[in-house]
Amino acid sequence: MGNATSLSELIQEIGRSALNLEDIAAHPALHRYVQEQSQSLIRIYEETPRLASIFATQQRWLMAHVGLSMHFRRDPNDRRKELTVSRFTEVVHKNAVASRNTADAFIKEMLHYNIAEYVAGGDGRTHPLQPTAATIERFTGWVTAHLRTLDHIDGGDRLGRYLERPDMLATLQPLIADGLLASKPVREPNQTFSLFIWLNNGGIVMDWLMSGIDPDHAGQERIPTSVVSIGDFAKWLKLSRTHLGRKLRTAEELGSIGWLGQRGHSVMWVSHGFYEEYMTVQAAKLAVVDNAFKACFPPPQGGD
Structure with missing residues (x-):
């Protein structure tokens, strides 16, 4: 019985461990899985090229993640935590993603093309913003593409678990954004x-x-x-x-x-x-997504 308990604990520990860059990069079928993932992202681009333009450069892609994370972390009861133009530009600048002027131009472009919109209340640079429903829907496609790839790599069921709780995007995406901003392989590729x-x-x-x-x-x-x-x-x-x-x-x-x-x-x-x-950066992004996923969807505690 003692051995059985130890084995159960070991399995749980493995389940709690997110895949790291090295695990992912070493998988012999990684290219096939990333190829499928790339094709999914290309379809998003073909269906909504204007919306996909928010990911046109890595700088814009990171700014989009920053904006989404600020939206999901907002507190409607605390105006200091709302997503506004001024707060967005400061956070982007603080994380060395872009200059304040570039961030300001980016958010104004998002508003112009209805990728983001103003919410009721406020004015000018203190006016709260939010991504449109279409933007969140398309970003969900980015998340599901990466979860599907991770499932292919280790036979997991991340995508199924996420689809049962799509509301968890509000917790998952900010953790992904944090991980991307902190990832040297993502931010300083070869x-x-x-x-x-x-x-x-x-x-x-x-x-x-x-x-x-x-x-x-x-x-x-x-x-x-x-x-x-x-x-x-x-x-x-x-x-x-x-x-x-x-x-x-x-x-x-x-x-x-x-x-x-x-x-x-x-x-x-x-x-x-x-x-x-290319594959190293993809592996790094997948590792970030998996770490965020494991934080949001921890395996059940206890065992037989």
Whole structure:
């Protein structure tokens, strides 16, 4: 009986332990799972490109997480904790995500495109804000995509448990935001990844490149993608062909991408190093999500 109790305690302890970056990165099928995740995020972009623009660069993506976390942590009975333009700009600046001016411009853009809206009461910079229902719905898609990937990795049931308690988003998202802001691999990625995160829709550029890779080719030094035409790629992304081409050329000079034939008119490849950079950041994000999930949905205590 003593042995049975010890085994039960061990299983519970394993259940309480969130996956870390190393656990996730070492999974042999990680690419297949992240590829599915990337395709889910690409669908969100295709369905609502304007809304998806809040994730267009890493800076905007982090500001969006900050804004959502402030919304979910608000206290309607304490005006000092409401999400306002002035509080948002201060929190963004304090966390070294962006300057106050950039944060101010971002939140005004969110209001202009009905991604965020004013709530009743207040005026000017003290007027409380909130994300629209459509924004929260689309962000939920981001959360479920990552929970599904984590379930694939260890056979868990995070997504099912979350869907039973979707109200837990209000607790889960702020913890995810905290984790992302504190994650060095997410905020200080390696050279080529950094190059793209400052490009408009840079995250989608990388998702598209990586989602078109055959997992069986992931071990090659030059990994073929599904991209052939820069022009078509830029058109789909609603980016300037010149601007995208400039970024791709810089990445090419770093040895991170190239073409199997004529530049811009043949299959594009990505280097194994660039691929590893991308997967490391994905693993880091997944680890953040899992830590947040375990804090919100702890396993039941006690055992047989």
